[in-house]
Amino acid sequence: MTAPYRDLLATIRVCFPQPISNRVHDSYFVHSVMRAMDAVDALKSERPILGQRTPLDYDKAREASLSEGGMSVEEVTAELVSYCSGLTIPGHPHTQQNVIPPPTISSLIGVLLASLYNPNLGWDEYSHRLALAEVEMVAMTARLVGYEPSRAGGVFTFGGTGTTLYGAKIGLEKAIPGAMASGVQEGAVIFASESSHYCRYNIAGWLGLGANSVITVSTDSRNAMNVEIFREQARGVLQRGGKIAAIIVTMGTTDAFGLDDLAAIVAVRDELVEEFQLPYQPHVHADAVIGWAWSVFNDYDFEGNPLGFRPRTLRALAGARLAIHGLYLADSVGIDFHKSGFAPYISSLVLFKNYDDLALIHRPQEQMPYLYQFGTHRPGMYTVETSRAGGGILAALANMKLFGKQGLQVIIGHIVEMSQLLREHLEGNNSTTVLNRENFGPVTLFRVYPRGIDTFRIKEEESTDVAYRETLQSHNEYNRKVFQYVHQEAMEGRGAVLSLTDCYRVSDYGEPIVALKSFILSPFVDEEGIEVVVQKVLEARNRIEE
Numbered sequence: 447m448t449a450p451y452r453d454l455l456a457t458i459r460v461c462f463p464q465p466i467s468n469r470v471h472d473s474y475f476v477h478s479v480m481r482a483m484d485a486v487d488a489l490k491s492e493r494p495i496l497g498q499r500t501p502l503d504y505d506k507a508r509e510a511s512l513s514e515g516g517m518s519v520e521e522v523t524a525e526l527v528s529y530c531s532g533l534t535i536p537g538h539p540h541t542q543q544n545v546i547p548p549p550t551i552s553s554l555i556g557v558l559l560a561s562l563y564n565p566n567l568g569w570d571e572y573s574h575r576l577a578l579a580e581v582e583m584v585a586m587t588a589r590l591v592g593y594e595p596s597r598a599g600g601v602f603t604f605g606g607t608g609t610t611l612y613g614a615k616i617g618l619e620k621a622i623p624g625a626m627a628s629g630v631q632e633g634a635v636i637f638a639s640e641s642s643h644y645c646r647y648n649i650a651g652w653l654g655l656g657a658n659s660v661i662t663v664s665t666d667s668r669n670a671m672n673v674e675i676f677r678e679q680a681r682g683v684l685q686r687g688g689k690i691a692a693i694i695v696t697m698g699t700t701d702a703f704g705l706d707d708l709a710a711i712v713a714v715r716d717e718l719v720e721e722f723q724l725p726y727q728p729h730v731h732a733d734a735v736i737g738w739a740w741s742v743f744n745d746y747d748f749e750g751n752p753l754g755f756r757p758r759t760l761r762a763l764a765g766a767r768l769a770i771h772g773l774y775l776a777d778s779v780g781i782d783f784h785k786s787g788f789a790p791y792i793s794s795l796v797l798f799k800n801y802d803d804l805a806l807i808h809r810p811q812e813q814m815p816y817l818y819q820f821g822t823h824r825p826g827m828y829t830v831e832t833s834r835a836g837g838g839i840l841a842a843l844a845n846m847k848l849f850g851k852q853g854l855q856v857i858i859g860h861i862v863e864m865s866q867l868l869r870e871h872l873e874g875n876n877s878t879t880v881l882n883r884e885n886f887g888p889v890t891l892f893r894v895y896p897r898g899i900d901t902f903r904i905k906e907e908e909s910t911d912v913a914y915r916e917t918l919q920s921h922n923e924y925n926r927k928v929f930q931y932v933h934q935e936a937m938e939g940r941g942a943v944l945s946l947t948d949c950y951r952v953s954d955y956g957e958p959i960v961a962l963k964s965f966i967l968s969p970f971v972d973e974e975g976i977e978v979v980v981q982k983v984l985e986a987r988n989r990i991e992e
């Protein structure tokens with residue numbers, strides 16, 4: 447008699463893709479995926495969300511426990527699909543919420559393949575040809591941003607935050623040699639602009655420098671770091687005998703696609719090294735997790751304009767190019783394929799101009815006795831992760847092959863064209879004002895004003911004149927109300943999903959400026975999706991004033 451567990455084991459084995467070729471079973475697997483997709487499809491409507499948004503019952507969630515028996519693959523699928531209900535559809539032409547792209551079919555297949563066979567990118571013994579894929583991606587993107595590919599190096603890591611962490615960590619090792627082994631005995635500071643990503647605080651905290659060691663440099667009206675102020679603050683640190691772990695230069699801020707003047711910041715760095723005879727070069731990390739994709743326009747023929755973008759679009763693309771083509775000046779660059787690269791989370795690459803920089807965080811072999819005894823490609827000897835998934839790499843590679851440079855030009859060009867169109871519409875209306883008119887990116891920040899307000903003057907007055915503090919506050923409230931209405935409507939399937947930012951900038955007298963935000967990142971957004979934004983916003987205004 448066979449043991450009872452044996453019967454159960456047989457059913458459990460059916461739940462795995464078969465290790466030995468079995469076409470009949472493959473079709474069961476694919477069919478199960480199809481059924482999941484069918485079930486998700488049933489949640490689709492005209493609305494930009496799947497199924498319904500219902501209130502989330504966390505108390506009930508806390509009652510979860512492991513049940514005695516299991517479920518079938520089909521039952522589990524139904525369970526899983528239920529968790530998708532209420533999600534925003536990032537590709538929907540009415541979704542303009544944030545920097546969340548819809549992933550392509552090829553990138554999803556990349557993730558699936560890497561999940562099926564579970565390569566671990568720490569060591570080519572466990573990842574084999576996926577190690578090549580990572581090296582190819584490093585070479586391809588190094589060329590794209592203008593690094594010398596034979597000198598450059600890089601790794602995929604756990605997100606844009608991870609890429610900045612690497613930049614700052616390597617910089618810390620340069621400023622305080624041996625910190626990896628001896629810890630951070632003396633402090634060091636990190637510079638970043640006030641429009642840079644908040645992960646700077648997290649990184650400084652986790653590196654043991656402390657979030658208070660971040661020096662936040664103010665920005666100009668275009669959300670770029672004020673280089674003069676940076677120079678003064680950096681000189682101040684060095685005069686006091688302090689050290690600079692890293693200078694984070696943001697190439698495409700999250701909220702407003704602000705672009706720092708990388709060349710000027712690098713020049714200040716070089717000047718300070720000279721002036722203070724520093725024994726190290728403060729590390730310049732370009733946080734280009736959003737902006738990197740614009741480097742496909744580095745060699746675009748702007749005069750001939752073969753893709754036929756409109757003049758306003760061309761101007762914005764050429765403006766961004768001015769900043770982005772200098773990316774090679776940075777010591778390291780952070781790239782998110784899960785943002786402007788149309789890959790699913792997580793797909794992030796940190797590139798170093800000099801591969802040798804990575805040697806600064808190499809661990810000694812003795813610390814890892816059961817790994818890396820042979821072979822030549824062993825990123826696991828310096829990566830922050832131990833197990834490192836291949837999905838992000840194959841997803842990124844898939845999209846680079848799928849689109850080519852031209853495909854990315856088309857998508858980026860289109861989303862910029864659509865945001866320019868939105869700005870035209872909003873500017874053409876006398877109750878709305880665009881805050882980041884001159885900006886080159888796909889995000890539009892705007893405010894709506896009550897009837898009777900002169901929107902030509904109010905923007906300037908609110909942001910510079912302290913006498914307008916209360917007016918600014920009340921208009922902030924007004925814009926929150928507009929947002930609530932638009933959001934509510936969108937969730938009901940009417941209109942577009944936008945975002946709200948609590949602080950687009952602070953006014954000259956220190957008051958936050960609230961703004962509505964349209965972040966266009968879906969290739970499916972078209973003129974109709976632009977018009978609907980304007981209609982909804984005006985409708986909101988009428989409702990509020992009724």
Ligand SMILES: *Cc1c(COP(=O)(O)O)cnc(C)c1O
Pocket residue numbers: 545604605606607608642643645696698699700733735736782794
């Ligand atoms: C999104 C973002 C980050 C953080 O990236 P994650 O992938 O979310 O960790 C860092 N910097 C900028 C400019 C970003 O937009």
